[in-house]
Amino acid sequence: MTTLTVVTAVREVAVVSSAVHQVEALTFTTDVQLMVPLINEARGAVGLTQADIGFTCSGSSDFLAGQGFSFVQTLDAVGAFPPISESHVEMDGAFALYEAWVKLQVGEVDTALVYSYGKSSPGSRRDVLAVQLDPYTVAPLWPDAHAVAALQTRLLLESGAVSSEGLAEIAVRSQHHAVGNPNALRASAEATVAGVMAEPVVADPLRPSDIAAEADGGCVVVLAAGDRARSLSDRPAWIRGIDHRIDAHALGVRDLTRAPSAALAAARAGAGDDRLDIVELHGPTTSQEHILASELGLDADTLMNPSGGALAADTLMAAGLVRIAEAARRISSGDADRALAHATSGPCLQQNLVCVMEGE
Amino acid sequence: MTDTPIPAEASDGVGVVLPPSIRDVEPVRSVRTPIRLEYDFIPSAAAQQYLRAYGEKRILGNRSPVDGAVFVPPRGVDPRHGVVADEMVDLADIGHVGSFCVTHLPIPGRRDLPVPYVSAWIHLDGADIGFLGLVAGCANEDVRIGMRVRAVWKPDGELGDTAENVLHWEPTGEPDVPIAEAGNRAWGAKQAAAADDDADGGDSGA
Numbered sequence: 001m002t003t004l005t006v007v008t009a010v011r012e013v014a015v016v017s018s019a020v021h022q023v024e025a026l027t028f029t030t031d032v033q034l035m036v037p038l039i040n041e042a043r044g045a046v047g048l049t050q051a052d053i054g055f056t057c058s059g060s061s062d063f064l065a066g067q068g069f070s071f072v073q074t075l076d077a078v079g080a081f082p083p084i085s086e087s088h089v090e091m092d093g094a095f096a097l098y099e100a101w102v103k104l105q106v107g108e109v110d111t112a113l114v115y116s117y118g119k120s121s122p123g124s125r126r127d128v129l130a131v132q133l134d135p136y137t138v139a140p141l142w143p144d145a146h147a148v149a150a151l152q153t154r155l156l157l158e159s160g161a162v163s164s165e166g167l168a169e170i171a172v173r174s175q176h177h178a179v180g181n182p183n184a185l186r187a188s189a190e191a192t193v194a195g196v197m198a199e200p201v202v203a204d205p206l207r208p209s210d211i212a213a214e215a216d217g218g219c220v221v222v223l224a225a226g227d228r229a230r231s232l233s234d235r236p237a238w239i240r241g242i243d244h245r246i247d248a249h250a251l252g253v254r255d256l257t258r259a260p261s262a263a264l265a266a267a268r269a270g271a272g273d274d275r276l277d278i279v280e281l282h283g284p285t286t287s288q289e290h291i292l293a294s295e296l297g298l299d300a301d302t303l304m305n306p307s308g309g310a311l312a313a314d315t316l317m318a319a320g321l322v323r324i325a326e327a328a329r330r331i332s333s334g335d336a337d338r339a340l341a342h343a344t345s346g347p348c349l350q351q352n353l354v355c356v357m358e359g360e
Numbered sequence: 361m362t363d364t365p366i367p368a369e370a371s372d373g374v375g376v377v378l379p380p381s382i383r384d385v386e387p388v389r390s391v392r393t394p395i396r397l398e399y400d401f402i403p404s405a406a407a408q409q410y411l412r413a414y415g416e417k418r419i420l421g422n423r424s425p426v427d428g429a430v431f432v433p434p435r436g437v438d439p440r441h442g443v444v445a446d447e448m449v450d451l452a453d454i455g456h457v458g459s460f461c462v463t464h465l466p467i468p469g470r471r472d473l474p475v476p477y478v479s480a481w482i483h484l485d486g487a488d489i490g491f492l493g494l495v496a497g498c499a500n501e502d503v504r505i506g507m508r509v510r511a512v513w514k515p516d517g518e519l520g521d522t523a524e525n526v527l528h529w530e531p532t533g534e535p536d537v538p539i540a541e542a543g544n545r546a547w548g549a550k551q552a553a554a555a556d557d558d559a560d561g562g563d564s565g566a
Contacts, residue, residue, distance in 0.1 A: 036442055036443060039442060066399040078442050140393040
C-alpha cells in the first residue's frame with residue numbers, strides 16, 4: 001500500500017460566485033459577446049469590478065476558435081485595461097481554476113476571476129478532438145471522438161463491470177436530473193431505460209443518450225480567500241481539497257476501463273474523508289461516468305449529477321468548470337454541505353481533476 | 361523526409377543507445393502529418409451590420425456606453441471596459457492618417473497595386489481608433505501623419521458585403537491634423553479637453 005499525502009491548503013479559498021450559459025449553438029455570438037454578460041454577472045453578483053480582481057485565468061482552445069491565440073481576443077470581455085495580471089490554459093476552465101487556486105495559496109492575491117468557454121458548433125467537434133491524440137501514429141488516422149469512446153465502452157461492457165442497461169440507467173438519471181436546469185440541452189422527465197435501449201447506435205455500442213449533448217457556452221467562477229470570501233458571500237463554497245492527476249496519453253498502454261488518475265486525485269483532495277452530499281462528474285459518455293463513479297468509490301447516499309452532469313450539456317473547455325460552479329452553487333444555497341466536482345481532459349479520461357468543497 | 365544519415369551514436373544528446381536492429385537504419389528526421397479542419401463561421405450581428413453598410417459605402421462604428429469612444433469596425437463590445445457596446449454610429453468616409461508604413465512586398469492577389477505602396481491607420485472623423493487602409497493618389501514620399509484623406513470606393517457595381525469596398529484613401533488637400541492630435545493621440549487630446557471643460561465649471565459629477 002502506498003501512503004497518500006492529502007494536500008492541505010495553507011490558505012482558505014472559496015467559490016463565491018459563478019455564472020453559466022450553455023446553448024446548442026451560439027450562431028451569431030462571438031466568444032467575446034458570450035463572455036461579456038457572463039463575466040459581468042459573476043463579478044457583479046458579489047459587487048466586484050475587474051479593478052477588484054487580483055488574478056484572472058481562462059481556459060479555451062484555439063482548435064475550436066480556428067485561430068491562433070484566440071484567448072487574447074476574448075480578453076476584450078474582461079476589460080483588461082489598465083493591464084491586468086492574467087494567464088490562460090489550453091484546457092478546461094477547471095484547470096484554470098486550479099492555477100488561480102495556486103496563485104491564491106501563494107498569497108499574492110485575495111480574489112481571482114476564472115472563466116472558460118467553447119464554441120465548437122462552427123467546426124466538427126468529433127474531428128477536432130482527434131488532434132489531441134498522438135500526432136505521429138494515431139491522429140493521422142483521424143479516429144473520431146465517438147469511435148474512441150466506443151472502444152473504451154466496448155472494453156468496459158466486455159469486462160462485465162456494467163451492462164448496456166446499466167449505462168442506459170446513467171443516461172436516464174441524467175435526463176431526469178436535468179429537468180429544470182436552464183443550461184441543460186437534454187432533459188426529460190419521461191426518459192426510460194427501454195427508450196434509451198431502443199435508440200439506434202451512433203458508434204456501437206454508444207447510443208445518442210450515452211454521448212454528452214454538444215453545447216456552445218461558457219462559465220465564470222469568482223474565487224476569494226479567507227475573510228474576503230466571507231465578506232462577499234453569506235455561504236462561500238470552501239475548497240477543502242483540489243488535485244489534478246494524469247494517466248498515460250497513449251490509449252494502448254492504459255487499461256481503458258479504469259481511471260487511476262481520477263482515484264488518486266480524489267484521494268489527494270480528501271474526497272473520502274467525510275460523506276459527500278452531491279457529486280458533479282464530467283463524464284462525456286455514460287461509460288466514462290460509470291468509470292469515474294467506480295474510481296471515486298461513491299456510496300449510494302451521494303446525489304449524482306443533480307444538474308444532469310456533462311451528459312446534459314457538454315461545452316468543450318467549460319464542462320469541467322461548470323461542474324465546479326454547479327456544486328458550489330448548491331453549497332452556497334444550503335442544499336449541500338459537502339460536494340465533489342470533477343473535470344476531465346484528454347482522450348478517454350486521461351487527465352482528471354477533483355475539487356472537494358464544503359459549506360461552513 | 362530524410363537527408364544525410366547521421367551516426368546512431370550521435371542521433372541523440374542524452375546517451376540513449378538504439379537497439380542493434382535499427383542502429384544502421386537511416387534515422388527518421390521528420391514526419392509529415394497534414395491536418396485540415398474546416399470551420400463554418402457566421403459573423404456576429406455587429407460584423408454583419410458593418411459589412412452590409414460597407415457595401416452601401418457607409419462606415420459604421422460602435423460607441424462605448426462608458427466614455428463615448430467610438431470603435432471601428434464595430435465588435436459589439438468596448439474591450440477596455442468589458443461591456444456591451446451596441447450603439448451604432450455612422451462615420452464619415454473622411455479622416456486622417458494616424459500612422460503609416462511603406463511596404464516593398466506585393467500583396468498576393470493585388471497585381472493592380474504598384475510596389476512600394478503605403479498602408480496606413482486611417483482615423484475617420486468621429487472615430488476614436490484607426491483602421492487599416494491603403495493610401496494612394498499622391499507620391500509615397502508625401503504621405504505623412506496627420507494628412508487628411510478620403511475613401512475612394514469601388515465602382516457601385518463591384519461593392520459587396522466584404523471588407524474590400526474601399527480601394528484606397530486619397531489626400532483631400534485640407535490642412536493636416538496637428539501631430540499632437542493625430543492618430544491614437546486624438547483620444548487623449550479629446551479627454552484632456554473634456555477634463556479642461558470640467559475644470560472650467562462643467563459638471564463635476566461624472
